[in-house]
Amino acid sequence: MSLPFLGRAVVITGASSGIGEACARAFAAAGASLWIAARRGKRLEALADALAESPGGKPEVRVLDVRKPAAVEAFAQAAGPPEVLVNNAGLSRGLSPLHEGDLLDWEEMIDTNLKGLLLVNRAFLPGMVAAGKGHLIHMGSIAGREVYPGGNVYCATKHAVDALTRSLRLDLNGTGVRVSTVDPGLVESEFGEVRYRGDRKRAAKAYEGMTPLHPDDVADAVLWAATRPSHVNAAEILLLPTDQASPTLVHRQEKET
Ligand code: NDP
Numbered sequence: 001m002s003l004p005f006l007g008r009a010v011v012i013t014g015a016s017s018g019i020g021e022a023c024a025r026a027f028a029a030a031g032a033s034l035w036i037a038a039r040r041g042k043r044l045e046a047l048a049d050a051l052a053e054s055p056g057g058k059p060e061v062r063v064l065d066v067r068k069p070a071a072v073e074a075f076a077q078a079a080g081p082p083e084v085l086v087n088n089a090g091l092s093r094g095l096s097p098l099h100e101g102d103l104l105d106w107e108e109m110i111d112t113n114l115k116g117l118l119l120v121n122r123a124f125l126p127g128m129v130a131a132g133k134g135h136l137i138h139m140g141s142i143a144g145r146e147v148y149p150g151g152n153v154y155c156a157t158k159h160a161v162d163a164l165t166r167s168l169r170l171d172l173n174g175t176g177v178r179v180s181t182v183d184p185g186l187v188e189s190e191f192g193e194v195r196y197r198g199d200r201k202r203a204a205k206a207y208e209g210m211t212p213l214h215p216d217d218v219a220d221a222v223l224w225a226a227t228r229p230s231h232v233n234a235a236e237i238l239l240l241p242t243d244q245a246s247p248t249l250v251h252r253q254e255k256e257t
Pocket residue numbers: 013014015016017018019020037038039040041043064065066067088089090091092112116139140141142183184185186187188189190191192194215
């Protein structure tokens with residue numbers, strides 16, 4: 001088996017579940033020396049234990065809230081410039097129309113998905129630029145390309161991620177650092193449970209009668225982007241379930257009665 005990342009550092013934020021965890025498993029199998037970060041340390045420790053015998057060694061765990069500038073900076077200092085930075089941590093809260101929205105939900109989404117992503121980039125990119133190489137991979141979303149009812153602030157944060165991906169490609173042109181975005185449609189993870197604050201039944205409704213993406217499908221796309229030859233930048237990947245044509249058009253099988 002080829003190990004394209006043997007001994008090379010890969011940093012993944014939001015690695016305690018879903019897409020980030022799947023990315024950690026995929027990069028570990030590709031030989032990476034991982035740095036995995038999120039707020040839930042126990043989850044990260046369990047993942048690190050599970051990956052301890054990986055060819056790149058046991059992942060380094062960092063309990064991190066991406067909203068905290070000093071902690072993000074300390075993380076970047078400790079990890080050093082990575083070969084790949086998967087800037088993935090993110091969440092949605094609620095699905096209310098804007099005029100009924102909750103200010104704290106807005107704040108949490110903006111501070112995590114937008115400001116958190118910025119803080120992580122600001123902390124890690126100087127080292128990557130100085131090294132003259134590296135690959136920044138944003139976790140965007142179909143919600144960064146289209147909007148849907150109640151998606152308002154979440155969609156705005158993901159549209160902002162899209163704008164930052166494109167801006168960074170301009171700012172980093174000539175530095176040797178690649179910038180990509182992977183934009184999934186519906187992925188079955190803890191995303192819905194977080195959006196609906198633990199209401200699993202409501203979260204499961206999003207996938208009713210259709211086959212969503214699995215976090216491993218997204219990790220495959222991330223790993224594919226990261227393993228292109230250095231002169232190739234897989235700039236944007238839109239990854240949809242076959243059953244999904246847009247945020248609002250999803251083919252669902254009728255339930256048998
Ligand atoms: P999960 O809820 O399963 O994972 C979210 C991850 O983000 C967790 O590891 C969580 O860790 C971490 N996270 C959230 N807030 C913070 C924070 N303040 N600091 C550090 N880490 C944080 O959802 P997904 O895996 O689905 O989501 C991952 C990314 O994919 C998000 O950016 C999301 O917007 C995006 N996405 C998801 C889609 C989907 O349908 N599921 C589709 C398109 C994009 P912890 O709570 O331990 O901090």
